[in-house]
Amino acid sequence: MAEAQAAPPVTARTGPGDVECDLCSEEKLKAVVSCPVCLTSFCEVHVQPRYQPALQKHKLVKATQLQEKICFQHGRLLEMFCYNDQKCICVLCTTEDHNGHNTVFATVARPEKQKLLLEKRKKFHRRIQEREIAMKKLTKAVVSYKRSAQEALEHSDRIFTELLQSIERRRSEVKELIRAQEEAAVSRAEEILKELEREIEELRRGDAEMEELSYDQDHVHFIQSFQALQTSPVSKASLSITLSQHPSFDALKESLIALKRDETCQIGKILAVG
Incomplete structure (x- = not known):
């Protein structure tokens, strides 16, 4: 029986930000690993030979943009770190621009940087926790403020409703009082007017009688008739009575x-407190 052939490895086309395989001649496939020694990136197809024991001399890493790890001046791998300039350099850089500087291999500098990174992360975590606590407090304050505002709205609606009802009652009472005073004053004035008309x-x-008597030529009759004249009628209404003597509404209007001025002032105080 013929042995079953192994399934071909899964390959993927490159997308934005992906590393391309350096060995693909036609369509560039997505690289899965890179060799920092050979400065080459491999896709699933071309990396297979690298897994053979005879070829496993270099350590493969996750696919990365190798040009970022190459010294643009010497074309060598950046494997050193310069403390003076705080940058990664190649071995040849240590004998030229960085001659006399404090330089070590990146593998030596990594633990120190790792420690600093850990400290930075701790600071970030503390700041995150502080911000989360602040967010919780602020969120709680917002909820409390909204609840308080809603209670104030309900309370103000209730109070103003009661005030409006009270004002409406007072308005009706004042209208009735004004109408009653008006009716009483007008009724009294009408009585006086009738009395004055009779008078x-x-x-x-x-x-008219006196005018007729004044033309009488009989002296005796004139005197007798004059003595018999009735005295002037006594009016029940005083000539000085006017409507101005009745209760005035000016005081009511001023009140x-x-x-209104007091209510406006009170509302202004409420808004100022808010």
């Missing part, structure tokens, strides 16, 4: 204006 009629009638 005027009597006076005119008496004046209402003062009430």
